[in-house]
Amino acid sequence: MAASAMDGVAATALRSVLQRVKQAAERSSRASDRIRVVAVSKTKPVSLLREVYDSGHRCFGENYVQEIVEKAPQLPEDIEWHFIGNLQSNKVKPLLTGVPNLAMVETVDDEKIANNLDRVIGNIGRKPLKVLVQVNTSGETSKFGVDPDGCLALVKHVTSNCPNLEFCGLMTIGMPDYTSTPENFKTLANCRTEVCNALEIPEEQCELSMGMSGDFELAIEMGSTNVRVGSTIFGARKYPKKQ
Numbered sequence: 001m002a003a004s005a006m007d008g009v010a011a012t013a014l015r016s017v018l019q020r021v022k023q024a025a026e027r028s029s030r031a032s033d034r035i036r037v038v039a040v041s042k043t044k045p046v047s048l049l050r051e052v053y054d055s056g057h058r059c060f061g062e063n064y065v066q067e068i069v070e071k072a073p074q075l076p077e078d079i080e081w082h083f084i085g086n087l088q089s090n091k092v093k094p095l096l097t098g099v100p101n102l103a104m105v106e107t108v109d110d111e112k113i114a115n116n117l118d119r120v121i122g123n124i125g126r127k128p129l130k131v132l133v134q135v136n137t138s139g140e141t142s143k144f145g146v147d148p149d150g151c152l153a154l155v156k157h158v159t160s161n162c163p164n165l166e167f168c169g170l171m172t173i174g175m176p177d178y179t180s181t182p183e184n185f186k187t188l189a190n191c192r193t194e195v196c197n198a199l200e201i202p203e204e205q206c207e208l209s210m211g212m213s214g215d216f217e218l219a220i221e222m223g224s225t226n227v228r229v230g231s232t233i234f235g236a237r238k239y240p241k242k243q
Helices: 009-027 046-054 065-074 089-098 111-124 148-161 181-199 216-221
Strands: 036-040 059-062 080-083 102-108 129-134 165-171 207-209 226-229
Touching (some): 009 216, 065 089, 148 165
């Protein structure tokens, strides 16, 4: 991605992130082009996403259905949108119909949401949707995700019973203070080994989505193929004050 005198703060920050991704990949003897950076743009205006898009980036992530449904039509169709927030059943249809270029849902954490996604995709006739199974590797009750010991059963449900979903790998959110992050990431890698052995697929075919602004380099060194970076690119988030 060539630098330009016109680049704004977010585009410059993205370039720095991509350089750090490259260096982390080199430290772990991996090819950096095998690692996807999802620019997480929640609470950020379309103008800022456009700046990052204009610098050459195409993969963006959102946490809230209302936000992605509002932003997607205002931006070019070649964006690959990732939905990375908790998805409620009543939001499945608005998400799928409102974002035709939705590339992946990273947060399938139970059979009910998998079934809902599968059914709605069949009903609206869109192509199969790539999904990741979200695993709660930290054991925090505040986090969504299937327990590690239930991961394989949920993956098997998706691959056996959801023809409109394409299972692509596993996702987790590490501890917010990073104290147990290596253990969390190792747990996800162990889940991948179990899944790949059971499905008889090579581990390269099963993505690991782990790592955010504070720990994406460590995640890459531990095998992540998909990092979700928000505030490091777009700046700290401003949430509306509750009335």
